[in-house]
Amino acid sequence: MSFKSIGDYVELQRGTTYKSALLDQEGPYLLGLGSIARDGGFRSEKLRTYGGPSADKLLVYPGDMYVSLKDVTQSGDLLGSVARVPDTVKVGRMTQDTVKLCFKSDISKEYFYWILRSPQYRQHCRSHATGTTNLGLSRDDFFSFAVPELTISREKITNVLEDIESKINLNSQTNQTLEQVAQAIFKSWFVDFDPVKAKMKGDQPEGMDVATASLFPEKLVESELGLIPEGWEVKPFKKVIDKYVDNRGKTPPIVEEGIPLVEVKHLPESSAFPNLSTDKRVTEETFNTWFRVHVEPKDVLISTVGTIGRTSFVKNTNFGIAQNVLGLRFGKIVEPEYMFYTIKAHRFQHDMDARLVTTVQSSIKRKDLDTIDILVPPSNVQKEFCKLVGSLLDGQYSKNAENINLASLRDILLPKLLSGEIELDIAEVNLND
Incomplete structure (x- = not known):
């Protein structure tokens, strides 16, 4: 050789x-x-x-x-x-x-x-x-x-690795587009109040059907948050959250193989969902007995120490959260998808920054989150928004799952690049399905 x-x-x-x-x-x-x-x-x-x-x-x-x-x-x-x-x-x-x-x-x-x-x-x-x-x-x-x-075998492996990376990048770009659309809808409806302003002018809200447009009022009124649509409310965070999900405030026993432990670094800005490819894991026994409570589907994760305000939406619940990550559960007063994008939006992030405690690392406490004012639209408006962004989130989750499988295939192939050994028929690997 x-x-x-x-x-x-x-x-x-x-x-x-x-x-x-x-x-x-x-x-x-x-x-x-x-x-x-x-x-x-x-x-x-x-x-x-x-x-x-x-x-x-x-x-x-x-x-x-x-x-x-x-x-x-x-x-x-x-x-x-x-x-x-x-x-x-x-x-x-x-x-x-x-x-x-x-x-x-x-x-x-x-x-x-x-x-x-x-x-x-x-x-x-x-x-x-x-x-x-x-x-x-x-x-x-x-x-x-x-x-x-x-060699010929190494060239084959290289070609498949190139195809894998291209597919992963394409999926990631698709997810970015889906996320931009979701955030644009949120901003139009709940920050700029475009449907209300259009109706105030006697116009049909652009890109919105008659039934959805009928859910919005035709007037803006003064509130603690400035002008908001008539009939909408403002409530402190503590009045809209159903439950906080956290652990014991310390690191659980760590093992190399097991159930992922999600830390702040696993709440990526480039994805709506947490990264479960973690280097810290816990046994099933620790998962079942050590944590006070586990996250559930549609919980929102938020970082509270160091890099503040990173958020992720929960689909897969087979993971534990570290002490610097807080789970937020909604549903009784505000819809989870609505709060996910509310927390990601500029005003909420700004309000968190104003409440940070800075010592060795910046942090925010639950009692300070509780005081942040939340715009609460009527339930039917929230549900209509959730229908739209729910499909966008599902699309992102599907692409994420595909990328996880592609990354797993990549990691199987990479060690074989130096050895030049091919244990699977690379010619049959199809990344276009």
């Missing part, structure tokens, strides 16, 4: 620092540590542009690859992780924490990318980590990883 090393194929171009005052101005997207997923892959959340000077050597374009040679945690999951610039990022810029891969020798870039996603490479990076508080990976150690030659 013939091997060359990473250093035979690429050189590195490290990024540089930038001025925060020039963030969000017209220019390339900054691609720092936050743009690389743990164990590899591109993250699109919270990308920001940079209007300052950017030398050509710092810029990357769709298809280019870059890595992190450091990790701000002790897990090492980000150390050596690779990302590939997607088509949606027309131009990006390296920061001081990321390094561009500059190819100096011919090799399939797709194959090379997946070599850097393989568990063998990931373990190589962790085993060569240096440092205590922050981990680092030297250039020499990065360059030393052996890359086997591209």
